[in-house]
Amino acid sequence: MTAVAEIMDYDELLERFDPVLGLEVHVELSTATKMFCGCATDFGAEPNTQVCPVCLGMPGALPVVNGTAVESAIRIGLALNCRVAEWCRFARKNYFYPDMPKNFQTSQYDEPIVFDGYLDVVLDDGETFRVEIERAHMEEDTGKSMHVGGAAGRIHGAEHTLMDYNRAGVPLIEIVTKPIVGAGERAPEVARAYVTALRDLLRSMRVSDVRMDQGSLRCDANVSLSPKGSAEFGTRTETKNVNSLRSVERAVRYEMRRHAGVLTAGGTIVQETRHFDESTASTSAGRPKETAEDYRYFPEPDLVPIAPSNEWIEQLRETLPELPWERRKRVQQDWQLSDEELRDLVNAGALDLVAATVDAGASPAEARSWWVAYLSQQANTQGVELEALAITPEQVARVIELVSEGKLTHKLARQVVDGVLAGKGDPDEVVATEGIEVVSDDSALQAAVDEALAAQPDVADKIRGGKVQAAGAVVGAVMKATQGQADAKRVRELVLAACGQ
Amino acid sequence: MTSTASGGGPSDGRTDTAALTGLTAAELAAKLAAGEVSSVEVTRAYLDRIAAVEPAVHAFLHVDEEGALAAARRADEDRAAGRASSELAGVPLALKDVLTTSDMPTTCGSKMLEGWTPPYDATVTRRLREAGVVLLGKTNMDEFAMGSSTENSAYGPTRNPWDTERIPGGSGGGSSAALAAFEAPLAIGTDTGGSIRQPGAVTGTVGVKPTYGGVSRHGLVAFSSSLDQAGPCGRTVLDAALLHEVIAGHDPLDSTSVDAPVPQVVAAAREGAAGDLRGVRVGVVRELGGEGYQEGVQRSFRAAVDQLTALGAEVVEVSCPHFDYGLGAYYLIAPSECSSNLARFDAMRYGLRVGDDGSRSAEEVMSLTREAGFGPEVKRRIMLGTYALSSGYYDAYYGQAQKVRTLITRDFTAAFEQVDVLVSPTTPTTAFRIGERVENPMEMYLADLCTIPSNLAGNASMSVPSGLSDEDGLPVGLQIMAPPMADDRLYRVGAAYEAARDAAQGGALIDRVPQLEVA
Known part of the structure; x- marks a missing residue:
């Protein structure tokens, strides 16, 4: 039995542990059509109106690769200083879920299109942190499940589920970092800064809307802790549903503290998916991961390999903004x-x-x-x-x-x-x-000036006596009287003129 | 009341129906072109023949009388207006039920898709329609094309017109039986491990597996994507060639479709029929013959090889040592791909749904549906494939099978450096009895021993009848294999052989089909 451990104070955990991060970012490409068919990809369309036999996984339907998506993948790789594969294939990731029409996802497995890169990330104090990129690969998005009748749209307790396949088959690029070590106390900040930098990069390239709130940029944060000074990584958890930059930082921080609490209490971290809750800034257990899943990857026989020529790669490099x-x-x-x-x-x-x-x-x-x-x-x-x-x-x-x-x-x-x-x-x-405008009509202003001077005769005398800096008090009164709409410069001129200066 | 009627060939009956249904597609095409007969008359004759013999044969899962007659009328109108869509315009055809049709159900011989009408036409279907070919209906098959006897159909077996107690081959037994029973002059099959050629061999008809990628797979419900190939079936080599040219060619909707000109198969068939094979080098594959092959099949094969020699071909023996491992590799690759391809049948979007009573989860409904909807052979292969792809087993099974596949491809490449075509028996035995191998899957799998290597390598391959086995009087097939995109060689050699065979055996083999009981 594992007792419920307290989450640990952040400073205390840093004395005992070193955090290791791994960030997986899914980016929906803003191509006009889907990854393997000609359906539109507009966000927010009526459910199931952007579908066809291919993205619905109808019997007999075959995928055809979206060339623009491949170009985007290569361009993203180039911007992330990655190497481009000389030859790569798609693979099928097999698992059953109603949001996936074929019950396999056409993805890439051990042959990603780009790999081995890095992104230099600027932290809040201007310091640069280099995040190394393991790979970026192409895949298709799933449909969306809408669980009806349960709490907060989650499947638990739902009465039934509605499926919208508009998103099924939208091109995705998954960008995976190498383990991020050495960030120490700044690990949560590095996570946020990395996703921010990636978002800015992708936006400048115009390859994606990168809207975290709409799901066109999604971040899964893997966190593990190593005992201070140990080179061995601890067991990691993968936190999903991290829907804003701020949440990235908060989710990482929370998981670090939770891991530390569990480990210090003598417990073990379960390798699992965690669900981030924005309202409580905490995570809860999702499904157990990896050990139970066997995706039975194999090369996608319906598609031919992609072998980008050097010429093509150089042409794409020239298109980088x-x-x-x-x-x-x-x-x-x-x-x-x-x-x-x-x-x-x-x-x-x-x-x-x-x-x-x-x-x-x-x-x-x-x-x-x-x-x-x-x-x-x-x-x-x-x-x-x-x-x-x-x-x-x-x-x-x-x-x-x-x-x-x-x-x-x-x-x-x-x-x-x-x-x-x-x-x-x-x-x-x-x-x-x-009706907001600067009052510069002298006749309207003159009355206000006369009134203000009359109200402050001693000040008026001072001005008349040559103490022009005293005019400020009168100008202030006029501005107040005109509710700020007067041109202060003109008011000052009128005040001085009225006092013979 | 039942009576007996002819096989439909010109030698018997002599009714108008028999006269029309006994013609080859090429002959029908000529009569249509000459205005001697209308497509409606031809189509009507075939529909009558289907009605008469289906109770004995069960080649069809669906007959579209209305649609066929409407298509026939359109073909006649177009021809009258001087715009016949193709040489085969107005000629009827039977389509294997694994190709999608937007106006007819597509069941793949499975309860899983009972009553499902697809929202789109396969590219093959579309090309047939555009050519003015009249679709009579959809033919029976082993469930999801898995089998060698058509006994795995959820809708009952098809019977072999040569002996209705025997199997017509499979998975495309319906298409080949329809040809042999004179229920259609042309048919489409699909061939993953021999499903066009083995039924062709045991029904005395011609079946061609084109080069992989030669015919679009768009709309072909996938069994094993890297092996599946649709192809033409006919009663003669020329008929198959005419059909081949209608369905073949690059399709942007199929990424694995070959973007190259279609081999000139009709011209090759016409050239071959002249009977001169001088300069053609023919290789007899040493590994495909001998022990385990029926004596009568071997004798028929040797006679066929002698005939090729007599036609002027230079015949040599070649060795393809890795063919011995073909069956094993096939039964890892095909089930692996099928375990993934058939995952989509989950009750969520189309087809059968079982157990959805409001109390069960989606996962439970999926399980119950797949339990009820798939037959035993399909389940066996899904499980085999799931196992072969599993983490920890992949390298030993799927990975190893892919290496064997490469070696088999190299065997072919080496052999085709020496010879123009390779030959072998199409299948080790003649048609076996219905039920005989149902309990023994391994025995059943052996039916595809000779045909599988061409699927693994993706090259072109044909089965052409070589006569009847002298011991049981049942048809035997000669398999001819050619390099990828050299499909024309099959037709040249096949047509030459066919003409010599008919001359030597005293007439067309197909006309010796026994009389069928008619309803």
């Missing part, structure tokens, strides 16, 4: 950023957004300021990723333009941004409908 780390270097130069500024920009997940805002006409400094400061705060408050905010780089650029034209003050600009975020339309629409 500027990769994120190259881009960061360039941006730092172009925008004249310090290492720290660049890091903040990257950590905020704002690089692409700022670049797009600059492309839309804003200055790099203004664009950076908006995204890293005010908009990051808003994202935090809403609990969403920066890019998920309901404002586009073009809209931000327009706000910046309105400010530089003097049509908005900084304060008003925030009101306009808030309006856009609240779904009230484009900046110009918000300005129009909310």
Whole structure:
């Protein structure tokens, strides 16, 4: 009997154990058609409308490889500094499950298309950690099961299950790291940084939507602990259902602490799949792994081997876009950023957004300021990723333009941004409908200025006496009276003029 | 009331029906082209013949009278409008029930797919329709093409028209029996280990397994993907050639389909019929003969070889030492692939569903359905294959079998450096009695001893009748093997031999089929 062990304090576990990670990332390619048939791959379509005899596994149907998916796999391999196989095959992974129409998954086994690479990952403090890549291979996705009647959509307790095969056969690339050792206390951070870097890379290559929330990027985190100083790996667990970057970090941290608790209490880690629960930031046991499963892999006889020529590989290499780390270097130069500024920009997940805002006409400094400061705060408050905010780089650029034209003050600009975020339309629409504008009509302002001077006669006297810096108090009063809509510069001029200065 | 009627050949009956059904496909095609007969008349004659002899033969699982007559009318209209789709437009055909048809059930001889009509046509089916060929119906077969006697059909065995107490071969016994019983002039079979050629041999008909990849497998319900090949069946070599050219050719829907021109098999058959084989080198495979082969089969084979010599061929003996291991390798590779291919029959999306009473899990329903839906031979092979692919056994079984496969392919390559074609008996014995080997799978498997090497190597292979065994009066087949994509050589040698055989034996062998009891 294994007693329920306490999870261990993080600092304590680090004194006793070294963590070893292995990350398996599944990426759904954004090809127009599926891996082995011509069906569409649009996300969110009516269930079972993007299916055909091939992806439904009908008797007699045969797969035909999607050439674009193969190209994407090779390009991903090249970007990850991998070697490309001279010759490789697909293999069948045999197991029964209703979401898999053929009851085997067409995948790759011991002959992956690319292998032996690495990805340099920048951590929060700017330090670089090299994650070595074991392999990346091609496979097809499964359909989706919707368990009805049970708790939280899980199969346990469900009354029945509905199947949607739209996703069945969507091209997947599975990217597997070598064991990540030596990360120590930073292991959870390395895990998150790796998935982040991979996501940014794949997005820059336009091969996938890389949306963790929609499942187009999925991460399984393998965690094991070795006794401090031991070279031998402990038993690992594989945590699934890790649906955000933050969850990657939290899941790894939790499993490290759980393993440490079990091991310290004299228990053994069961090699199994764990299910991550976002709400409790903890994992629970899934199905036992490997020992029970025998996938009976064998080469897929319905497909012919793939033998990419050097010529083809070089052509594909030329199609690689500027990769994120190259881009960061360039941006730092172009925008004249310090290492720290660049890091903040990257950590905020704002690089692409700022670049797009600059492309839309804003200055790099203004664009950076908006995204890293005010908009990051808003994202935090809403609990969403920066890019998920309901404002586009073009809209931000327009706000910046309105400010530089003097049509908005900084304060008003925030009101306009808030309006856009609240779904009230484009900046110009918000300005129009909310009546937000800088009051620069002198007659309207003059009355407010006269009123303010009358209310503070001693200050007015000081100004008249040549103490122009005292004007600030009057300007402040006018701004308050006009609810910030006045152009402060013009108010100041009027105040000074009224006092004969 | 029953009476006896002719085999359907021109030598008996002399009714219009018999006159039409006794013609070869090439002869029918000529009469259709000349306007001497309509496709509707021909189709009607075959439907009548089917109705008359099916109770005795049971070659068909489904006869589509309405669809066949409609297709015949279209063929006649097209011809009248001067746009016959092909040389075989309007000629009827029987299709093995393992190829999908969008307008007829496709059961593969299994309870698992009883009543299932596929949502699409196989490429072979589509090409037949486009050629104006009239589909009479779907023929009986061993369940999922696993067997050598058609006794493994869930819908009852087919009987051999030469002796209805005997098996018509398998798995494509329905297609070959339909030809021998004059229920169709042409048929399609599929051959994984001999399922076209062995039925051809024991029914006195011609069957060809084209080069692997020569005919699309799209819509061919897979037994063993790396071995399965659809091919033509006919009563003559020329008929098979005409059909071969209709169904063969590259198909982008089948990745293993060969992207190369179809060998000129019709021209080869016509050339061969002239009877000159000078300059053709023929190799007799030493390993395929001798002990374990029926005496009458061996005598028929030797006579056939003498005839080839007489036609001018240079005959030599060649050795293919690894053929001895073919059967063993086959019974690891084919079951391994089948264990995976047949996994999809799980009651979830189509076909049989057993035990779904609301109380059982999907896994339980899958198990109950597979238990009820598959016959014993299919289960045996699924289990064999599952075992052979299992972790810890893969290298010793599946891996080793693939090495043997490579060695057999090399034997063929070496042999074809010396000779143009190889020959052997198609099967070691003539048709055995129904029930005789049911209890002994190993004995049953031996029926494919000679045919299996060509499947493992993927080369082209034909069975052409070599006459009747002198001891039991049953048909014997001569197997001719050619290198990949040299299918034309089969037809040249086969047609030359066929013409010489008929001359020597006093007429077409098929016309000596005994009379069948008719309903």
